[in-house]
Amino acid sequence: QSALTQPRSVSGSPGQSVTISCTGTSSDVGGYNYVSWYQQHPGKAPKLMIYDVSKRPSGVPDRFSGSKSGNTASLTISGLQAEDEADYYCCSYAGSHVVFGGGTKLTVL
Amino acid sequence: EVQLLESGGGLVQPGGSLRLSCAASGFTFSSYALTWVRQAPGKGLEWVSSISGSRGSTYYADSVKGRFTISRDNSKNTLYLQMNSLRAEDTAVYYCAKNFDWLSYSPFQHWGQGTLVTVSS
Numbered sequence: 001q002s003a004l005t006q007p008r009s010v011s012g013s014p015g016q017s018v019t020i021s022c023t024g025t026s027s028d029v030g031g032y033n034y035v036s037w038y039q040q041h042p043g044k045a046p047k048l049m050i051y052d053v054s055k056r057p058s059g060v061p062d063r064f065s066g067s068k069s070g071n072t073a074s075l076t077i078s079g080l081q082a083e084d085e086a087d088y089y090c091c092s093y094a095g096s097h098v099v100f101g102g103g104t105k106l107t108v109l
Numbered sequence: 110e111v112q113l114l115e116s117g118g119g120l121v122q123p124g125g126s127l128r129l130s131c132a133a134s135g136f137t138f139s140s141y142a143l144t145w146v147r148q149a150p151g152k153g154l155e156w157v158s159s160i161s162g163s164r165g166s167t168y169y170a171d172s173v174k175g176r177f178t179i180s181r182d183n184s185k186n187t188l189y190l191q192m193n194s195l196r197a198e199d200t201a202v203y204y205c206a207k208n209f210d211w212l213s214y215s216p217f218q219h220w221g222q223g224t225l226v227t228v229s230s
Contacts, residue, residue, distance in 0.1 A: 003153070036216040038154070045204060045223060046146075046154065051216035089154050093214040096168055098144075103153040 004101035011107040022090030030071035034093035118224030131188040131205030139183040142208035147201035162211030
């Protein structure tokens with residue numbers, strides 16, 4: 001049950017786009033279309049932003065999008081806003097268990 | 110409105126036990142899978158355990174298997190996590206989460222605010 005690999009940090013200016021990668025294996029990310037992404041602000045509970053690779057829950061802005069290619073999933077945030085600054089975690093089903101990525105800190109410059 | 114309220118956290122000595130509870134409201138409790146996720150201080154999220162919404166099938170991370178037990182009382186709309194043989198590395202904020210549907214691997218749609226467990230002598 002190894003954690004998925006995410007960059008420790010990414011940054012971008014307001015209005016720009018950023019992409020956060022999430023690399024796993026054929027036993028998790030590559031094997032199932034059950035990748036989700038969570039946003040967490042300091043001291044707060046996580047919030048579901050993307051599920052089933054590319055679906056958005058009601059209320060999540062369409063600036064947030066997800067995709068997957070092979071064993072790597074990606075979260076893209078377009079039109080960056082100050083409130084997007086947070087930690088982001090990917091998560092994948094891995095057959096009888098679930099695994100998270102180590103998290104990526106997004107800084108809006 | 111979905112609400113999840115965790116309780117039962119606190120300070121416990123290594124080797125000790127603790128039972129966490131998560132009181133739920135705002136949805137048909139028995140129809141949904143439920144999950145515990147933890148976050149050690151300054152660290153990332155770690156999936157701990159899930160219980161399905163139908164037959165109550167249970168799943169555990171290797172790090173807690175054999176020590177933790179997840180259960181649910183559908184008559185009380187409450188989720189539990191019995192934690193035994195606690196170790197220092199179990200120190201974390203424990204979040205209760207409601208899954209998207211009855212499947213244990215469905216995404217975690219709603220989260221509680223968490224309860225802190227500290228394992229220390």
